Amino acid sequence: xEDSIPKMxxxxxxxxxxxxxxxxxxxxxxxxxxxxxxxxxxxxxxxTFLRCLNRMNDVIDGCVVKGKVxxxxxTIYDQRIDPVTLRAKVGIVFQKPNPxxxxxxxxxxxxxxxHGLANTNSELDDIVEKSLIRxxxxxxxxxxxxxxxxSLSGGQQQRLCIARAIAVNPQVLLMDEPCSALDPIATAxxxxxxDELRNRYxxxxxxxxxxxxxxxxxxxxxxxMGYLVEKGATEKMFTTPDDKRTQDYITGRFG
Amino acid sequence: xxxxDNNQEHIVRSYSEELNLLTSTVVRMGxxxxxxxxLSIKxxxxxxxxxxxxxxKSxxxxxxxxxxxxxxxxxxxxxxxxxxVDLRNVMAALxxxxxxxxxxxxxxxxxxxxxxxxxxxxxxxMEGLVSMGTLASECLRNVLDGYQALDSEAALEAWxxxxxxxxxxxxxxVEVVNFxxxxxxxxxxxxxxxxxxxxxxRIGDLTTNIAEEIYFMVRGERLTDDRPKADKTATITSxxxxxx
Ligand SMILES: Nc1ncnc2c1ncn2[C@@H]1O[C@H](COP(=O)(O)OP(=O)(O)OP(=O)(O)O)[C@@H](O)[C@H]1O
Ligand SMILES: [Mg+2]
Numbered sequence: 001x002e003d004s005i006p007k008m009x010x011x012x013x014x015x016x017x018x019x020x021x022x023x024x025x026x027x028x029x030x031x032x033x034x035x036x037x038x039x040x041x042x043x044x045x046x047x048t049f050l051r052c053l054n055r056m057n058d059v060i061d062g063c064v065v066k067g068k069v070x071x072x073x074x075t076i077y078d079q080r081i082d083p084v085t086l087r088a089k090v091g092i093v094f095q096k097p098n099p100x101x102x103x104x105x106x107x108x109x110x111x112x113x114x115h116g117l118a119n120t121n122s123e124l125d126d127i128v129e130k131s132l133i134r135x136x137x138x139x140x141x142x143x144x145x146x147x148x149x150x151s152l153s154g155g156q157q158q159r160l161c162i163a164r165a166i167a168v169n170p171q172v173l174l175m176d177e178p179c180s181a182l183d184p185i186a187t188a189x190x191x192x193x194x195d196e197l198r199n200r201y202x203x204x205x206x207x208x209x210x211x212x213x214x215x216x217x218x219x220x221x222x223x224x225m226g227y228l229v230e231k232g233a234t235e236k237m238f239t240t241p242d243d244k245r246t247q248d249y250i251t252g253r254f255g
Numbered sequence: 256x257x258x259x260d261n262n263q264e265h266i267v268r269s270y271s272e273e274l275n276l277l278t279s280t281v282v283r284m285g286x287x288x289x290x291x292x293x294l295s296i297k298x299x300x301x302x303x304x305x306x307x308x309x310x311x312k313s314x315x316x317x318x319x320x321x322x323x324x325x326x327x328x329x330x331x332x333x334x335x336x337x338x339x340v341d342l343r344n345v346m347a348a349l350x351x352x353x354x355x356x357x358x359x360x361x362x363x364x365x366x367x368x369x370x371x372x373x374x375x376x377x378x379x380x381m382e383g384l385v386s387m388g389t390l391a392s393e394c395l396r397n398v399l400d401g402y403q404a405l406d407s408e409a410a411l412e413a414w415x416x417x418x419x420x421x422x423x424x425x426x427x428x429v430e431v432v433n434f435x436x437x438x439x440x441x442x443x444x445x446x447x448x449x450x451x452x453x454x455x456x457r458i459g460d461l462t463t464n465i466a467e468e469i470y471f472m473v474r475g476e477r478l479t480d481d482r483p484k485a486d487k488t489a490t491i492t493s494x495x496x497x498x499x
Contacts, residue, residue: 247256
C-alpha cells in the first residue's frame with residue numbers, strides 16, 4: 001500500500017474487551033480515494049478494527065484501545081478530539097440498514113442539522129438532494145421524500161443510510177458488511193455506487209464475500225484471530241497470496 | 256504462496272474432487288498428445304503411412320479432450336469461483352489444454368505431409384528433422400511430468416531446452432534449402448520438409464508456453480527472463496545458404 005498517500009494510518013494497534021485481547025499490534029495504512037477491503041473469518045476482529053477508525057469503540061463497555069490511529073497525520077485518540085465531529089469526518093454504514101423511523105428527508109437532513117451545515121432551509125434541501133443523488137437513490141424517492149425511511153426496500157434503505165452518512169461531508173466511509181442483507185441486484189448497485197464514491201471519499205469495507213472484495217477493492221487486508229496476516233493489492237491477494245493462512249481462507253480450505 | 260505447500264483439502268470436498276478431475280483430464284490429454292507426436296515422428300522417420308494415419312486419427316480425440324476440459328473449467332468458474340492456487344490451477348488447465356490441442360494440430364500436419372513425401376532422396380535430411388522431433392517430444396514429456404508432479408524446476412528445464420530445438424531447426428532449414436537448390440526436381444518434397452521443420456519448431460514453442468503456465472501455476476510468479484531464441488531462419492538469405 002505504498003503507492004499513494006495514506007488517508008488514515010494505524011500503528012501498533014491493540015484492542016481488548018475487558019481482559020480478552022481482540023486485536024494484536026495491527027499496522028495498516030488506508031490509502032486515499034481507494035477502497036480497502038477487510039476480510040477474514042468470523043470473530044477475527046474486522047468490526048473491532050473498523051470501529052477503531054472512528055472511535056465507535058469508545059462507547060463499548062470494557063473496550064480498551066492502545067496504539068496509534070491517525071487521520072491525515074493527526075491522531076484521533078486525543079482528549080481534544082470531539083468524537084461526534086470525528087464521526088462526521090469518518091462515517092459508518094452498518095450491515096443491517098438502520099434508517100431512523102422518520103421521513104426519508106429527515107433521515108438525510110439529520111446530520112447536517114446537528115452539525116449546523118446548512119444556514120437556510122433551501123441550503124438543507126440542497127444537501128439532502130445532492131446526498132440522495134450521490135447515493136443513487138434520488139430518482140427513486142424524489143416524489144415520496146416525506147414517506148418514512150422504513151417504507152423503502154432493503155436495498156433502498158441501505159442507499160438511504162449511505163446518503164445519510166455522506167450528507168455530513170465525510171472524508172472516510174466505513175462500511176461493515178453493507179450488502180449482506182441485500183439481493184444481487186441491490187448489491188451490484190451498492191458496489192457500483194462505492195466505485196463512484198471513491199473519487200470523493202476513502203472507503204473501508206468489511207465483507208465476507210471474497211468476490212465482493214475482489215470486485216470493489218483496490219487493497220485487501222486479511223485478518224485472522226486478531227492478527228493482520230497479509231495486506232496488499234487485491235489482485236495479488238487473490239491470485240498469489242504470500243501467507244498460507246490467507247490462501248487457505250480465500251480458497252475455502254479453513255477448518 | 257506456492258502450490259507445493261498446499262496440502263489441505265477444501266471444506267467442500269466435491270470442490271477438491273472437481274479440481275482433481277480437471278488435473279487428471281489434462282494429464283490424460285497430455286499423454287495422448289505425446290503419443291500422437293511420437294507417431295508423427297515415426298511417420299517421417301520411416302515414411303510409415305500406417306503410423307501417419309494413426310497420428311491423424313488421434314487429432315479428433317484431442318479436440319474432444321479440449322472441449323471436455325473447457326466444460327470442466329466453465330463449471331468450476333460458475334460453481335466455485337476459484338481463488339489463488341485454485342484459480343491458477345484452473346487457468347493453467349484451460350491454457351495447457353488449448354496448447355496441447357494446437358500441438359496436436361501440428362503433429363497431424365506433420366503426419367499428413369509425411370504421406371506426400373514419395374521421394375527417397377530426402378531421407379538423409381529427414382535425420383535432422385527426426386532429432387528435432389525427438390527432442391521436442393522429450394521436452395513435452397518432461398513438461399507434462401512437471402505438470403503432474405507440480406515440479407516448476409522440471410518445467411523450467413524444458414523451457415530452456417527450446418533453444419536447442421531452435422538451433423536444430425536453423426540447421427535443418429539450411430539443409431533443406433541447399434537440397435532444393437541442388438535438386439530442382441524435389442522441390443515438392445523439400446517444401447514439405449521445410450514445413451515439417453517449422454511445425455516441430457512451433458511445437459517446441461507451445462511446449463515452452465506450457466512450461467510457463469506450469470511455472471506460474473506452481474509458484475505464483477511469472478517466468479520473466481527472456482527465453483533464449485536461436486531460430487535464425489527468418490533472416491537467412493539464399494546466398495548464405497549456398498556459401499554455408
Ligand atoms: N462488545 C464486545 N464485548 C466483548 N467482546 C467483543 C465485543 N465485540 C467483539 N468482541 C470479541 O472480539 C473478537 C472480534 O470480534 P469482531 O466483532 O471484531 O469480529 P468480526 O471479524 O467482525 O466477526 P464477524 O465476521 O462475525 O462480524 C471476538 O472474539 C468477539 O467475541
Ligand atoms: Mg463483524
